[in-house]
Amino acid sequence: MNLNIKFTKENIKSDIEIVFINQELLKKLPKNIAGILSLQNFNAKDGEAIFLQNDKILYYGAILDDIDSIREAGAKAIRIAKKYNIKSLKINGFEDSNFNYALLIGILLGDYEFVDYKNNLTKTTLKDIFIIAKKDYKDELNKAMIVASSVNLARNIVNTPPQDCTPIALADIAKKIAKDSSLDCKIGDIKFLQKEKMELILSVARASTEEPRFIEIAYKPKKSKKRIVLVGKGLTYDSGGLSLKPADFMTTMKADKGGGCAVLGVMQAIARLKPNVEVVGIIGATENMIGGNAYKPDDILKSREGIMIEVKNTDAEGRLVLADCLSYAQDLKPDFIIDLATLTGACVVGLGEYTSGIMGYNKKLNKEFEKVASKSGELMAILPFNRHLEKLIDSKNADISNVSSTRYGGAITAGIFLGKFIRKEYKDKWIHLDIAGPAFVEKEWDINSFGASGAGVRSVVEFVLKVANGA
Ligand code: BES
Ligand code: ZN
Ligand code: ZN
Numbered sequence: 001m002n003l004n005i006k007f008t009k010e011n012i013k014s015d016i017e018i019v020f021i022n023q024e025l026l027k028k029l030p031k032n033i034a035g036i037l038s039l040q041n042f043n044a045k046d047g048e049a050i051f052l053q054n055d056k057i058l059y060y061g062a063i064l065d066d067i068d069s070i071r072e073a074g075a076k077a078i079r080i081a082k083k084y085n086i087k088s089l090k091i092n093g094f095e096d097s098n099f100n101y102a103l104l105i106g107i108l109l110g111d112y113e114f115v116d117y118k119n120n121l122t123k124t125t126l127k128d129i130f131i132i133a134k135k136d137y138k139d140e141l142n143k144a145m146i147v148a149s150s151v152n153l154a155r156n157i158v159n160t161p162p163q164d165c166t167p168i169a170l171a172d173i174a175k176k177i178a179k180d181s182s183l184d185c186k187i188g189d190i191k192f193l194q195k196e197k198m199e200l201i202l203s204v205a206r207a208s209t210e211e212p213r214f215i216e217i218a219y220k221p222k223k224s225k226k227r228i229v230l231v232g233k234g235l236t237y238d239s240g241g242l243s244l245k246p247a248d249f250m251t252t253m254k255a256d257k258g259g260g261c262a263v264l265g266v267m268q269a270i271a272r273l274k275p276n277v278e279v280v281g282i283i284g285a286t287e288n289m290i291g292g293n294a295y296k297p298d299d300i301l302k303s304r305e306g307i308m309i310e311v312k313n314t315d316a317e318g319r320l321v322l323a324d325c326l327s328y329a330q331d332l333k334p335d336f337i338i339d340l341a342t343l344t345g346a347c348v349v350g351l352g353e354y355t356s357g358i359m360g361y362n363k364k365l366n367k368e369f370e371k372v373a374s375k376s377g378e379l380m381a382i383l384p385f386n387r388h389l390e391k392l393i394d395s396k397n398a399d400i401s402n403v404s405s406t407r408y409g410g411a412i413t414a415g416i417f418l419g420k421f422i423r424k425e426y427k428d429k430w431i432h433l434d435i436a437g438p439a440f441v442e443k444e445w446d447i448n449s450f451g452a453s454g455a456g457v458r459s460v461v462e463f464v465l466k467v468a469n470g471a
Contacts, residue, residue, distance in 0.1 A: 003111060005104065005129045005145075007093060007136045015086035016051075016469040018077045019048025020070070023451075047072075049080055056370050070094070071377050075110020077224040082111070082124045084181030089126065093133030094105045097110035100133065101140040105377060108148030109447040114159040146272045149462055151454035152178075154258075154265030156454030158439070162237040162254045167205075167285035170257065171213040171232055174355040177264055178217050183272035188214030197213070203403045204317045207294030209242065212286035214325075215260070218425055219270050222279040222290045226467050227455035228458065229334040230267075233341035233434055234285035241288045241314030242296055247344075255452055256318070258439035259340035260285060262456035264426050269461045282329055284321040288314070299399045304328065305421050310398035318343045319414055323421040326462075330426050336365075336467065337430045339418065340456045346410025347383075347434040354445065355379040356455060358432040361427045372466055373459035376446075379438070381398060384464060385419070393417050411436075 024036065026044040026298045033052070042050045048061035060077045063069035081089050090213065094100050107129065114122055120262030131137075143434055157165060166174075171187045177304045190211055193202050196213070205212035215234070235256035239245060245253070258282035267281045285334055295301070301320070306326035309320065318341050329337050347357045358366050358373070358380050373380035392413050395401035400420055404413035415432045422430045438455040441448045 002127065003107070004127055005107065005131065005132045005141065007100075007133045007141065009132070009134060011132060012130045013089055014088040014090040015144055016056045016058060016081065016084065016089045018058045018060060018081065018091040020064060020073055020092065021059050022062065022064050028084050034060065035400070039389045040196055040207040047076065049077070051080070061434065065425055067099055067378065069149045070099055071271045072446050074106025076102050076104040078110045078340050082127055084255055085125055088128040088130065089292040090130040090132060093137070093299065094132065094133040097137060099142050100131070100137050100405070101144055102142060102377065104144035105133070105148055106447050110143060110334055110449070112152050112155060114156065116156070117161070118360065134272050140309055143273070146269050147458060150169070150269035150461070151457045153268055154261040154454035154457050155452040157261040157264065158255050158258050158454070160254075162287070164218070165236050165254070166210040167213045167234070167236050167255065167287065169213060170260065170285045174215045174340035179358050183267060183271050183294045184218040186214070186216045193445055196328065197302075199301050200303050200309070200320040200324045201284050201286060203295040203301050204241070204288050204320055205297065207291035208248055208289040209286035210236070210287050213285070215283040216280065217264070217267050217283055218278070218280045219267060220278050221274065221276050223276050226335040227278040227280065227332065228336045228464055229332050229336065230263045230279065231284045231329050231339040232263035232281065233322055233324060233339075233343065234283040235288055235318060235321070236261040236285060237287045237289070238315070239289050240318065241317060242290055242294050243313045243314060243315040244290060246463050252440050252442070255440035256342050257285070258342045258435055258452065258455060262435070262453070262454065262460065263341065264342045265454055265457040266464070269457065273465065274459070275465055277464060277468040279361070280332055281335070282325050284325045286321060288317040299364060302305045303421065307420060308398040310395040310401045312401050313403045316402045318415070319417045322418055326418060326421045330423055331360055335429060337422070337426060337434065338460060338463070339431070340433045340435055340460070341363070342436040343413045343434045344436055346407075346414070348437040350383070350411055351381055351437055353437040355381050355437055355469055357381065357383045359383050359412065359432040359434070361419065361428050362429070365377060365428065365431060369459070369463060372462045376458035376462040378455065378459045380433070383415065384434050385412060385416055390416055
């Protein structure tokens with residue numbers, strides 16, 4: 001992210017100008033320009049763009065009173081502008097601070113590209129962006145820079161291929177983030193996992209030649225009102241294990257660490273935003289591989305909570321890793337526990353690839369989170385638990401099975417499985433986010449380019465800030 005963004009009152013000189021426009025404004029344009037636009041069939045529809053070379057103006061159709069449209073317009077217009085050989089551009093800001101924030105987030109996240117592994121890069125020359133507005137919107141700019149760089153950090157880690165982002169490498173990244181942002185960081189190795197009786201994580205990890213790691217990273221302000229514990233699924237690769245994934249389903253499974261990486265992104269943002277609330281991030285980092293010593297369908301495992309689990313499918317490994325992490329998380333006596341995981345394909349089938357699932361026993365908290373997520377610009381929807389679905393993970397040989405007896409409602413039965421590891425006193429304090437849909441983008445949408453999206457970061461940051469503000 002090398003862009004310089006500045007709000008300015010004056011109508012500064014720049015190489016090109018971006019004008020967001022709707023049908024009404026299109027009608028008000030001077031006749032000569034309207035004529036040229038009409039000649040080219042430009043109707044200022046949402047997402048429609050046209051560049052007038054003589055005037056050096058990029059007209060971009062948007063719904064000007066819709067904040068989601070403006071965020072997306074910021075992202076898409078920047079992507080178009082980056083293709084030109086220009087150093088600077090100006091764009092009209094808004095009078096509303098939320099709209100300006102959305103525009104900034106759009107620009108900063110739309111600008112992201114993952115190029116670490118490319119030899120032949122197309123150079124972009126764009127450096128300066130001037131947003132014309134009446135105020136300098138310092139707070140919005142500051143927050144947008146922090147949040148966007150944390151989303152982009154999560155994206156970078158998720159995009160890193162699995163041979164380089166191993167569990168140990170992920171732990172090293174966490175240590176570096178902690179060091180750079182003055183956070184506490186503890187890394188647990190196999191011995192630690194054994195001491196903590198985390199047999200579920202150890203079993204999932206066993207067939208991999210890469211050792212698992214337990215990552216704990218904490219932000220502890222002096223005057224903290226509440227403690228929030230975040231738990232992230234950090235599968236640096238999910239081959240499915242002995243219940244092996246078909247080849248087509250295995251690609252993109254480097255993104256199975258999306259929840260864990262979102263936790264790292266949030267931790268970095270929180271370290272910089274400095275709210276008065278303690279935040280601890282926990283990540284269970286491992287691979288799920290095959291081999292002679294792999295854990296098997298039919299194994300019965302003892303979780304850290306003591307609950308016995310019959311493994312029916314080794315590809316349902318995320319819930320096993322999370323179960324041990326959630327157990328540890330509750331020992332920290334949190335006021336809220338939020339887990340983030342690319343947990344089920346069923347969630348993607350149910351909600352589509354743009355929306356994350358929110359689950360948990362506390363209906364009010366679910367609704368609050370849904371609202372915060374929507375305000376942050378992320379799509380999330382509540383998936384309701386019910387007592388009939390609860391029965392589907394019963395096991396004949398152990399306390400519960402790691403998969404449901406039917407394939408229907410798979411996102412919810414996975415959520416219910418996690419819920420079994422939440423003690424009574426924490427049931428109302430817990431939220432599970434299934435980010436399997438939006439975590440990895442196979443076709444560019446909204447402010448997301450191809451690859452990791454950093455799903456979850458914006459919503460959870462907003463939630464932490466809301467708790468800090470006492471709401
Ligand atoms: N990591 C996958 C879930 C996933 C699927 C994430 C697609 C992103 C995109 C998870 O570990 C998994 O494989 N879940 C199984 C569960 C099943 C065996 C009950 C699934 O969803 O098929
Ligand atoms: Zn799996
Ligand atoms: Zn997985």
